[in-house]
Amino acid sequence: MLIDYKNVNVYQEDKCILTGVDFHVDEGEFVYIIGKVGSGKSSLLKTFYCELDIDKEDADKAEVLGYSLLPLKRSKIPALRKQLGIIFQDFQLLHDRTVLKNLQFVLHATGWKNKQEVNARIDEVLEQVGMMDKKDKMPHELSGGEQQRIAIARALLNKPKIIIADEPTGNLDPETANYIVCLLRDICHTGTAVIMTTHNVQLLDKYQGVVYKCKDGHIYDVTGEYQNAKEFED
Numbered sequence: 190m191l192i193d194y195k196n197v198n199v200y201q202e203d204k205c206i207l208t209g210v211d212f213h214v215d216e217g218e219f220v221y222i223i224g225k226v227g228s229g230k231s232s233l234l235k236t237f238y239c240e241l242d243i244d245k246e247d248a249d250k251a252e253v254l255g256y257s258l259l260p261l262k263r264s265k266i267p268a269l270r271k272q273l274g275i276i277f278q279d280f281q282l283l284h285d286r287t288v289l290k291n292l293q294f295v296l297h298a299t300g301w302k303n304k305q306e307v308n309a310r311i312d313e314v315l316e317q318v319g320m321m322d323k324k325d326k327m328p329h330e331l332s333g334g335e336q337q338r339i340a341i342a343r344a345l346l347n348k349p350k351i352i353i354a355d356e357p358t359g360n361l362d363p364e365t366a367n368y369i370v371c372l373l374r375d376i377c378h379t380g381t382a383v384i385m386t387t388h389n390v391q392l393l394d395k396y397q398g399v400v401y402k403c404k405d406g407h408i409y410d411v412t413g414e415y416q417n418a419k420e421f422e423d
Contacts, residue, residue, distance in 0.1 A: 190213055190214070190215055190252075191214045191215060191216060191253070191254055191350055191351055191382050192212065192213060192214040192237065192252070192253050192254075192351070192382075192384075193213055193250060193251075193252045194210050194211060194212040194213070194248070194250065194251050194252075195211055195248070195249040195250040195251075196209050196210070196211065196248060196249040196250075197209075197210040197211075197212070197236075197243055197247065197248040197249075197250075197251050198210070198243075198244075198247035198248065199229060199232050199233055199236055199241065199243070200232075200241070200244075200247070201232050201241065205406070206229040206232045206233075206406070207229040207232065207233060207403065207406060207407065207408055208406050208407060209407065210233065210407075210408050211408075211410075212233070212401065212408060214351065214382050214384060214399075215382065216350070216380055216382060217377055217378070217379075217380045217381070217382060218377070218382045218383075218398070218399055219373070219374055219377045219382075219383050219385075219396070219397075219398035219399065220382065220383065220384045220385070220398055220399045220400075220401065221385055221386075221387060221392075221393055221398050221399070221400045221401065222234075222384065222385070222386045222387075222401045222402075222403065222408075223386070223387060223388070223390060223393070223400065223401070223402050223403070223411075224402055224403030224404055225403075225404075226388075228403035228404060229403045229406070229408070230355075230386040230403050231355055231356075231386060233403070233408070234353050234355055234384065234386060236251070236258065237253050237273065237351070237353055237384075238253075238266075238269070238270050238273050238275060238353065239258065239261055239266045239269065239270070242258075242260055243258050243259060243260065244259075244260070245259035245260065253269060253273075253351075254269060254272050254273075254350055254351070256269050271299055271347050272347070272349055272350050272351070273349050273350070273351050273352075273353055274341075274343075274344030274345055274346075274347070274349035274351070274352040274353070274381075275344060275352075275353050275354075275355075276337070276340050276341055276344050276352065276353070276354040276355070276357045277340065277355055277357075278355060278356040278357065278359040278360055279360065280328070280333075280336040280337055280339070280340045281340070282328040282336060282339060282340065282343075283328075284327070284328050284329060286327075287324070287325050287326060287327055288315075288320070288323055288324050288325070288326055288327075288328070288331075288339050289311065289324045289325060291328070291339065291343065292311045292314070292315075292339075292342065292343055292346060293307060293308075293311065295343055295346050295347075296310065296311070296346055296347075299346075299347055310346060311324075311342075311346070314342040314343075314345045314346055315342055317342065317345060317376075318338040318339070318341050318342045318345075318372060319338065320335065320338050320339060320342060323335060323339070332365075333360050333361055333365065334361055334362075334365035334368065334369065337357060337358075337360075337361065337365075337369055338369070338372070340357075341357075341369070341372060341373070341376075345376070348381075349381060350381060350382065351381065351382045351383075351384065352373065352376060352381055352382070352383045352384070353384050354373065354383065354384065354385040354386070355386050356386050356387060356388070357369055357373070357385060357387075358370065358387060358389060358392070359387075359388065366389065366392070367392075367395070370385075370392055370395075370396050371396070373385065374396055393415050394415065397415070398412075399412050400412045400414070400415050
């Protein structure tokens with residue numbers, strides 16, 4: 190199991206956002222987290238990569254990729270994060286450098302030294318997201334969908350075991366949003382798990398996965414509701 194949370198409380202500053210969280214992710218799973226703005230979706234994601242801490246008094250178990258977060262020593266956090274790919278709604282590309290240099294920056298920051306290996310890995314991920322011809326473009330020369338594809342390529346660089354995507358389709362038109370979800374699902378088929386928060390519940394009908402819903406300070410596995418609805422339609 191890649192993520193195993195049992196009875197975890199999630200805090201934003203001193204406020205308890207989610208209580209008694211049970212949440213599990215296995216290899217190759219596609220997991221949606223849905224819920225209203227402020228329901229705790231993003232806060233939960235932040236605990237996975239230790240941007241928000243979990244107090245050991247507030248959980249029975251909180252493990253990500255074999256690391257116990259109760260609590261995780263600061264010195265161990267970079268090693269955990271290296272195995273995670275994180276995608277944001279607003280892309281968070283560095284606007285003062287090209288696509289190539291954005292990706293080189295990440296690999297150099299995570300310990301890659303050999304220039305040939307760096308450039309070969311960049312070519313691999315750009316090919317995977319269909320953006321080889323944009324390597325020398327600046328971010329502002331790309332559309333929103335293209336920037337998000339570069340953000341996905343960046344998340345894939347270190348061959349992560351889990352992709353964490355916080356509203357990755359939030360700023361995109363419906364056609365581009367569908368393309369991005371298809372791309373993420375293809376990544377799942379390689380064994381990487383994908384956890385994605387979204388407001389767009391129509392995606393859940395089109396691209397099935399495990400579904401958790403944040404509501405009223407709790408999180409629920411509501412996968413059956415969406416599967417049953419789909420079976421009824423079929």
